[in-house]
Amino acid sequence: MDGTAPRAGDPAPDLTLPDTHGTPTHLADLRGESVLVVFFPFAFSGTCTGELRELHENVEDFEAAGVRLLAVSTDPVFALKAWHEVEGFGFDLLSDFWPHGAAARAYGIFDESSGHALRGSFLIDADGIVRWSVVRPRGRRRDLEDYRAALAEL
Template structure:
């Protein structure tokens, strides 16, 4: 798959996905390498409880069956601390894991080329990683611009 719209520095299709280990909302480490053998969609987002992020992740929650049917595990990542993500997860009832990239602050977002050092948060970057750990689709949207569900669906159709 060749579709992508990432700025310089962000991973592109064909790149190996950097490994990461981040805590989920229960503090349990999620290790990307342990998920080899299944496709994973990493969705980096700026802040829990913010308007655009809530809208985007609720849309993913409401369409989770699209990802499940494609055999893709959805993981959403922000630089928020575990406790904030846990409260947001409980409030919104997300059916997928939220991972905290709080410390070392933004290390995973940096590895994927989507950390905004000036503001200290992740940009809206999404990376579809295949079962072998290779990025197959990627998109990074500018500040304030939400990602399109139809673009996710098109990427899922090709994996």
């Protein structure tokens, strides 16, 4: 892991990353709404697919809480676009490919030895403050009930 991940009460590091169409998404532009930034290691991998499918199947929980989902990996835009077309996720996939892992580094969860982000999730309020976070080591998935508990506290 590279650095320290922001915790509840910390300002969220800003990020600007392209979506599956190459359009930049600026976290700072989303002030005024709550955002859940979900870092994942790789598109098309088993655990990542399972986690993001679960989020997609329960996206109404996030929408009801007024939370926008952003899923981020170090995959290139083209890989994320292909994966999005296969899976039909109902939220944005963002590429942290270049400069490689810059957003994951800013969030303290870039794994230098493997070149990808760890499984880190950061619930950011409308003022840009982290309200909840979780970081899981390689191979350990996040729990949907943890997300629901965090949403209830927002």
